[in-house]
Amino acid sequence: MRSKSKTDDTPQSGSTSSPLGHADPSDLQATKVIEFTPQSALRNPVQLCREIVQNVLDGRALAWRMFVRNIKGLYRQTFLGLFWAFLPPLANTALWVFLSTSGVTDFAEKIGPKYLIYVLTGMVLWQAFIDGLQAPLNSVQANRFMLSKLRFPRESILMVGIYEVLFNLFIRSIVLVPFLIWFGITPEFVHLWVPIAALALVLLSVGLGCLLMPGGMLYQDVGRFLTVITPLWMIATQIVYPPPENWANNPINWANPASPLLLWARDLLVLGESGHAFAAGIYGVIAIPIFLLGLVVYRVAIPILVERVSS
Amino acid sequence: MTRDPVVQVENVSKKYCRNLKRSLRYGVRDLFSEFTGSAGERRGKLRAGEFFAVDRVTFNVRPGECVALLGPNGAGKSTLLKMLAGLFKPDTGKITIRGRLGALIELGTGFNPILTGRENVFVNGTLLGLSKREIEERFEEITDFSELADVIDEPVRTYSSGMRLRLGFAVAAHLRPQLLLIDEVLAVGDVGFRMKCFKHILNLVDEGLALIIVSHAVSQLNRVCNRSIVMHDHRMVFDGEFPQGAALYEKLLIEDRPQQHQPSTSGEASIESIRVSNGIDGSDHLYTGQALRGEIDIRCNQPVKDARVRVFLESPYGGVLGGFSTRLQDFRFNLEPPGSTLIVEMPDLPLLMGAYTLNVALYGADLEHFIDRRHPGAAFQVVGPQPNSFAMGEDGMIRFDHAWKIERLHNDRA
DSSP states (O other): OEEEEEEEOOOTTOOOSSTTOOOOTTOOSOEEEEEEESSOGGGSHHHHHHHHHHHHHHHHHHHHHHHHHHHHHHHHTOSSTTHHHHHHHHHHHHHHHHHHHTTSOOHHHHHOTTHHHHHHHHHHHHHHHHHHHHHHHHHHHHTHHHHTTOOSOTHHHHHHHHHHHHHHHHHHHHHHHHHHHHTTOOOOGGGGHHHHHHHHHHHHHHHHHHHHHHHHHHOTHHHHHHHHHHHHHHHHTTSSSOOOTTGGGOHHHHHOTTHHHHHHHHHHHHTSOOSOHHHHHHHHHHHHHHHHHHHHHHHHHHHHHHHHHOO | OOOOOSEEEEEEEEEEEOOHHHHHHHHHHHHHHHHHTOHHHHTTSOOTTEEEEEEEEEEEEOTTOEEEEEOSTTSSHHHHHHHHTTSSOOSEEEEEEESOEEEESSTTTTOOTTSBHHHHHHHHHHHTTOOHHHHHHHHHHHHHHHTOGGGTTSBGGGSOHHHHHHHHHHHHHTSOOSEEEEESGGGSSOHHHHHHHHHHHHHHHHTTOEEEEEOSOHHHHTTTOSEEEEEETTEEEEEEOHHHHHHHHHHHHHHHSOOEEOOOTTOSEEEEEEEEEOSSSSOSEEETTSOEEEEEEEEESSOEEEEEEEEEEEETTTEEEEEEEGGGGTOOEEEOTTEEEEEEEESSOOBOSEEEEEEEEEEOSSTTOEEEEEEEEEEEEEEESOOOTTTTSOOSSBOOOOOOOOOOOOGGGO
16 A cells, blocks of 8 residues: 655645645644545555564564464463473474484484584474464455454554564574584584574565465465475475585575575584585575565555455 | 645545455465565556555545545445555555544454443553553543443453443543544444534544545434545545435435336336436425426326326335325326326425435226336435534434414413
């Protein structure tokens, strides 16, 4: 929606006929003028970007409140509380460690004694990626009633989604710490790259999630497809087994947006070195434009989606 | 000195598609045209299965104006309001809003039942655009207004729906917007609180707030509204004084109702038409206390001896208000082909402002001898004088003759 917001000097109670008439110095409260027109928001990209930035700034307080509300509400009615945040990666890791130690797979042999922490780190990062990918669609879906009834900075809903992804990532990282100590992994300078890679991974996944969101809001097929594809995708992302020697020769590995950043971060943390630095660098750099593109798509699509799905 | 309008609506339309599959397909297309930047040109044209839910509406609202947006269900009021609130994008035209916009499309949206009232006030306030400091400053006012100070730290889950409404309105009422849009939200809640809301709104309007309110409870609106806009079949059909608009709206409600016209199978006679006028200039605009003249044309095929006519007055809200038969005054008449016009006069009309119908049923001499009826019959409007319904005058639909006097209590009676 092109809602052109500009601050107009027209006095509240003046008799000026032109909207850009003479400012009344006695009237300190400048009037905000909003216009709603059928024009595409992309007609004026500079205006659009300014609005997105403004909305993100305006929406911070709201996003924080909704985030706190969600977190409080989420765990107030549970007995185990935050445990539910780190159950999925723990359970998944336990399964693969069990399969390996009972001889069903030989993954543990290939990795060595660090197999558990290798899988667990991968799972934590993978969960962050999937959370980020689903966050835009889930957040908009959960708040669609509010979107159709209330006017507020639309970006704040997306921000809540991102906060939640980061919060969960943070909680799971804390769980990771005792395991890291147990396996004798001590802090190294190279580990500073890990949180940066994790943030880039979240940025990338949220950006991609924003691109999927409009289609997902109109047709449930998108959400269903994601549910079906997620476990297969996880296997293809080489979380539970070491990537093959010729990883770089397979274009599928390059095309998998989850793979390079995740493998790089995990290898750095667990093994102290990684052969995925180049691929991860490329994805780290394109994560930013993809995220920004996602923001624009989100902003432009929301009013149209609200019309179609509200009633 | 006229003030600049707070809202300018110029030639605004909105398309709508009832078919879900098609609507979703159009949604995909709209997304594409939005991203290619070509949305503006094609938006004004209808596609298969679409219609204009709001069709070329134009109006302005100035500070201090309180506009009732009236219209039968499906007339396009809510869609228009959602465009004003910036929730929907117009397909044609332009909406300009000067000043802080507050919209109450639904109260308590975003209340989380698990959180306490206090926590929800903060979430809801932020949602409506207040900063943390502003909410803290007004928190006491909000709890006082909602009368929920005792339970404000209890989870909202334990609140009754009326309490939730009170909390929602209290937060919204302390927004201090320059334009407030309200959709149907005051229809619920107890009378005392509703009065408080109206009083609060009136104060805000006095301070220069512009208000647009959608409601079906017309009798409540005349407390606050000084103007009305009537929508019918997606178009704006009236913009002017509140009483006239309200009467027109009620008339539209009556006209939209299906006609029940069921002459008996014998076909001996039928009610051809009914006209209601003020008996002075033939207009169907009447005033309380003036005369009502009804003319009932009856077409007759076979003679009916000692026929009876029963007339009853109905309001779209109040239902049947009362009726009387020709027999009440022992008025006896026979019907002969080709028919007659029966005239009924009520010299001192006791109806207050609003729209009503004069319904007619025709019978023969015997109790079970039904011939025909028109329901609803002729619609007419009582357009004045405006009652003062703020518990300072008379209100409702009927004027009652009455007298007051006061007598002292005697102590020995106890």
